Amino acid sequence: MAVHVKMRFKKYIKWVLAVLIVLFGLLQLVQPERTNPPIQSDFLTVTKAPAQVVTMFNAACYDCHSNATRWPWYSYVAPMSWQIAQDVSHGRKHVNLSEWPATPDLARKKIEDMSDEIDDGDMPLGKYTMIHKDARLTADQRSELTQWLDGQAAALKAQAGAK
Numbered sequence: 001m002a003v004h005v006k007m008r009f010k011k012y013i014k015w016v017l018a019v020l021i022v023l024f025g026l027l028q029l030v031q032p033e034r035t036n037p038p039i040q041s042d043f044l045t046v047t048k049a050p051a052q053v054v055t056m057f058n059a060a061c062y063d064c065h066s067n068a069t070r071w072p073w074y075s076y077v078a079p080m081s082w083q084i085a086q087d088v089s090h091g092r093k094h095v096n097l098s099e100w101p102a103t104p105d106l107a108r109k110k111i112e113d114m115s116d117e118i119d120d121g122d123m124p125l126g127k128y129t130m131i132h133k134d135a136r137l138t139a140d141q142r143s144e145l146t147q148w149l150d151g152q153a154a155a156l157k158a159q160a161g162a163k
């Protein structure tokens with residue numbers, strides 16, 4: 001009797017696994033768009049950012065806020081692929097560092113937003129830094145970034161005032 005139940009259970013587990021594998025395979029048929037549109041105007045180039053700032057921005061922000069996204073292998077595996085593509089799409093909509101605005105007021109607004117997000121520790125997103133160790137910013141790095149950003153914002157403000 002016990003042996004019989006055990007056999008049935010094994011068979012049941014095999015079926016469940018088979019169904020899960022098929023479902024996982026079907027999920028892969030729904031692939032999101034992983035785009036890298038042309039770079040129009042790069043924030044770090046326009047602002048002539050110093051090397052440390054370039055390094056930090058590239059490591060911590062560019063995957064979600066530029067057209068130079070590095071798409072890792074797991075961005076090809078559903079359901080992670082859907083989440084990652086959505087984060088990149090939403091990130092680019094808010095701030096796209098590859099389509100940096102030429103309008104000083106708009107640029108300043110975005111720079112101030114970035115400074116706030118970094119200062120509050122809201123960016124980069126925690127789920128990103130969980131995987132990307134080099135994107136984790138120390139308190140010193142955060143203040144270095146916000147100080148530089150605030151300087152850029154002040155310069156743009158002065159520029160607008162001078163006109």
Ligand code: HEC
Nearest residue numbers: 060061064087090091094095113114117118123124125128
């Ligand atoms: C893993 C992807 C990811 C990374 C990395 C990332 N962001 Fe974001 N960011 C987003 C998403 C998604 C949004 C849209 C708002 C939301 O859904 O929370 C966003 C929104 C923003 C906003 C707009 C906030 C608002 O509410 O208006 C700013 C500014 C910003 N990010 C700056 C940065 C900076 C600066 C870095 C690097 C230090 C960074 N982000 C790193 C995904 C990311």
